[in-house]
Amino acid sequence: MTAPDWFEAGLPHIWLPYTQMHTASPPLAAVATDGCRIRLADGRELIDGIASWWTACHGYNHPYIRQAATQQLARMPHVMFGGLVHEPALRLAHRLAGLLPGDLERVFFTDSGSVAVEVAIKMAIQYWLNRGENRRTRLVAFRGGYHGDTLATMAVCDPEEGMHSLFSGVLPTHLIADLPRDDASRAALDALLVTEGETVAAILVEPLVQGAGGMVFHDPATLRHLRALADRHGILLVFDEIFTGFGRTGTFFACQQAGVVPDIVTLSKALSGGTVPLAATVARRHVYEAFLSDNPLHALMHGPTFMANPLACACANASLDLFAREPRLEQVAAIGAQMHTELESCRHLPGVRDVRVMGAIGVVELERIEDMNRLKARLVDQGVWIRPFRTIVYLTPSFTIAPSELAHLTRAIRTVLSDPA
Numbered sequence: 001m002t003a004p005d006w007f008e009a010g011l012p013h014i015w016l017p018y019t020q021m022h023t024a025s026p027p028l029a030a031v032a033t034d035g036c037r038i039r040l041a042d043g044r045e046l047i048d049g050i051a052s053w054w055t056a057c058h059g060y061n062h063p064y065i066r067q068a069a070t071q072q073l074a075r076m077p078h079v080m081f082g083g084l085v086h087e088p089a090l091r092l093a094h095r096l097a098g099l100l101p102g103d104l105e106r107v108f109f110t111d112s113g114s115v116a117v118e119v120a121i122k123m124a125i126q127y128w129l130n131r132g133e134n135r136r137t138r139l140v141a142f143r144g145g146y147h148g149d150t151l152a153t154m155a156v157c158d159p160e161e162g163m164h165s166l167f168s169g170v171l172p173t174h175l176i177a178d179l180p181r182d183d184a185s186r187a188a189l190d191a192l193l194v195t196e197g198e199t200v201a202a203i204l205v206e207p208l209v210q211g212a213g214g215m216v217f218h219d220p221a222t223l224r225h226l227r228a229l230a231d232r233h234g235i236l237l238v239f240d241e242i243f244t245g246f247g248r249t250g251t252f253f254a255c256q257q258a259g260v261v262p263d264i265v266t267l268s269k270a271l272s273g274g275t276v277p278l279a280a281t282v283a284r285r286h287v288y289e290a291f292l293s294d295n296p297l298h299a300l301m302h303g304p305t306f307m308a309n310p311l312a313c314a315c316a317n318a319s320l321d322l323f324a325r326e327p328r329l330e331q332v333a334a335i336g337a338q339m340h341t342e343l344e345s346c347r348h349l350p351g352v353r354d355v356r357v358m359g360a361i362g363v364v365e366l367e368r369i370e371d372m373n374r375l376k377a378r379l380v381d382q383g384v385w386i387r388p389f390r391t392i393v394y395l396t397p398s399f400t401i402a403p404s405e406l407a408h409l410t411r412a413i414r415t416v417l418s419d420p421a
Contacts, residue, residue: 003029003041003042004029004031004041007029007041011026011027023373024373025373025376025377028040028380029041029042033048033056033060033061034059034060034061035059035060035061035398035400036048036051036059036060036397036398036400036401036402036405037060038060038385044383045383046380046383046384046385047383047384047385047401047405047408047409048060048384048385048397048398049384049385049386049395049396049397049409050385050386050387050394050395050396050397051274051396051397051398052274053269054211054243054248054269054270054396055269055270055272055273055274056270056273056274056398057246057247057248057270057273057274057319057328057398057399058273058274058319058322058328058398058399058400059398059399059400059401060274060398062273062322062400064318064321064322065272065273065275065315065318065319065322067318068314068315068317068318069275069276069311069314069315069318071314072088072310072311072314072315073311075310076310077309077310077311078306078309078310078311079310080305081109081303081307081308082303085308086308086310086313088310088313088314088316088317089109089308089310089313091313091317092107092313092316092317092320093107093109095317095320096267096280096282097282099252099253099320100253100265100282101253101255101256101260101261102261102284103261103284103285103286104261104262104265104282104283104284105282105283105284105285105288106282106283106284106285106287106288107280107281107282108123108280108281108282108283108300108302108307109278109279109280109307109308109309109313110279110280110281110304110307111277111278111279111304111306111307111309111312112148112268112277112279113148113242113266113268113269113279114147114148114149114150114153115148115150115279115304116242116266116267116268116279116280116281117147117148117152117153117156117204117240117242117266117281118148118150118152118153119266119281119300119302120202120204120238120240120264120266120281121139121152121153121156121202121204121238122152122300122302123264123281123283123287123300124139124201124202124236124238124263124264125137125201125202126290126291126298126300127201127236127287127290127291128201130290130291130293130298131290135198135199136198136199136200136201137199137201138172138173138174138175138196138199138200138201139156139174139175139200139201139202139203139204139238140174140175140176140177140189140192140193140200140202140203140204140235141156141157141174141175141176141177141203141204141205142158142176142177142178142179142204142205142210143158143160143176143177143178143179144158144179144210144213144214144216145157145158145204145205145206145210145213146158146206146210146211146212146213147204147206147240149164151167151170151171152172154167154171155171155172155173155174156174156176156204157213158176158213159176175192175196175200177189177192179205179210179218179222180222180225180226180229181218181219181222186225189229190229193229193233193235194233197233197234197235200233200235201235201236202230202235202236202237202238202263202264203226203229203230203235203236203237203238204238204240205223205226205237205238205239205240206239206240206241206243206244207223207239207240207241207244207254207255207258208220208223208244208249208254208257208358209243209244209248209249209254209358209361211243211244212243212389214365214390214391214392215356215361215363215365215392215394217356217358220257220258220259221258222258223239223254223255223257223258223260224258224259224260226260227258227260227261227262230263236263236264236287237260237262237263237264238262238263238264238265238266239254239255239262239264239265239266240265240266241253241254241255241265241266241267242266242267242268242269242279243269245265245267245268245269245270245271246267246269246270246271246319246323247270247323247328247329247332247359247360247399248270248332248359248360248361248396249358249359249361250329250332250333250336250358250359250360251329251359252323252329253265261284262284263283263284263286263287264281264282264283264284264287265281265282266279266280266281266282267279267280267281267282268280270319271316271319272312272315272316272319273315273316273318273319273322275312275315275319276309276311276312276315277306277309277312278309278312278313278315278316328399331399331400332359332360332399333359334403335359335360335397335399335401335406336357336358336359336360336361336362338403338406338407338410339357339360339362339395339406339410340357340362342406342407342410342411342414343355343357343362343364343395343410343413343414345414346364346413346414346417349414349417349418350420351366351367351368351417351420352364352365352366352367352417353365353366353367353391360396360397360399361394361395361396362394362395362396362410363392363393363394363395364392364393364394364413364417365391365392365393366391366392366393366417367391368391369388369390369391372388375388375393375416376388378416379412379413379416382408382411382412382415382416383408383412384408384409384412386409386412386413393413393417395409395410395413397409
């Protein structure tokens with residue numbers, strides 16, 4: 001089919017993310033989505049295996065979320081959140097506080113995951129500045145971690161294996177350690193905090209899964225150790241649940257599997273059901289109280305123009321309704337069981353290093369990917385939308401995916417990896 005006129009006219013002016021524009025294959029033109037499927041301008045239909053970067057947890061165009069968006073669009077699509085509030089945001093904040101563990105009760109809304117982490121960093125550092133402790137300006141983060149692409153968040157990503165090494169001489173310097181998975185790494189992290197703890201504002205970690213860093217899993221005991229370590233050294237603990245929140249790992253929030261409460265948590269991705277950009281940074285009571293003062297400079301000086309966008313908040317409330325009345329966590333368990341069965345045979349294929357599954361996350365890790373563009377194209381030829389990265393071929397499908405659609409995805413991975421041609 002001939003490419004649409006908008007594709008031909010617009011493509012020369014678009015700068016795509018994570019793409020070397022000089023050598024990359026042309027992007028595909030999407031014209032519609034429904035359920036777990038993406039329809040292309042050329043008439044093909046792809047089963048989406050990654051839920052648009054893990055966001056479309058209820059599938060695309062869910063009628064209940066669409067109805068909520070339509071009603072809110074007619075009533076009030078946006079109003080500034082400075083000096084004004086509105087029902088969708090306050091209702092959503094109240095519900096999030098009720099769902100999160102402990103006294104995580106103060107919600108600051110933003111419009112992207114990176115900004116939510118920026119706000120968490122800012123909160124953590126200002127918490128100490130407001131208390132007169134001016135040396136605590138660094139964070140401890142972990143190798144293999146990813147927390148966003150803005151300048152502040154790049155500084156707490158893995159400095160060597162991540163995508164931001166080019167900026168190493170520009171970014172603020174934080175402390176990057178190994179996740180405390182064994183006795184040696186636990187001792188090393190404790191020793192680091194003994195030496196540098198008086199300069200540390202917070203520990204920042206992706207609970208249970210380091211997502212964009214390579215879909216690396218760790219167990220709940222690691223999170224319990226970090227909570228104990230933060231308490232021992234008097235440091236805040238921040239969980240980045242942007243990827244893991246809202247059921248992806250098998251519980252509504254990943255931190256629930258460890259039975260610990262972070263001091264600050266960041267949320268985004270599936271927060272609005274993959275419909276409208278929305279993110280949140282949620283703080284415990286003692287963190288919030290450190291900002292209460294007669295000094296106006298002790299307020300949190302941050303305010304994205306579109307924060308708490310009513311349209312996005314209405315979609316998020318509708319998404320929470322669906323979690324409350326439909327069996328999403330049971331669906332996640334079923335997806336995990338099916339992926340475990342159907343991906344396991346990949347373990348014996350040439351070039352496969354590991355196969356692992358947690359919740360609705362399925363990973364086939366390869367020794368190497370020689371030609372990423374060709375691998376992606378071959379997956380599309382199988383009728384699926386899967387986006388490998390680094391040495392990872394992974395699935396993070398919508399929770400509403402049909403077993404037959406999921407089987408198509410796993411079969412496509414097996415077929416492509418079985419034939420290196």
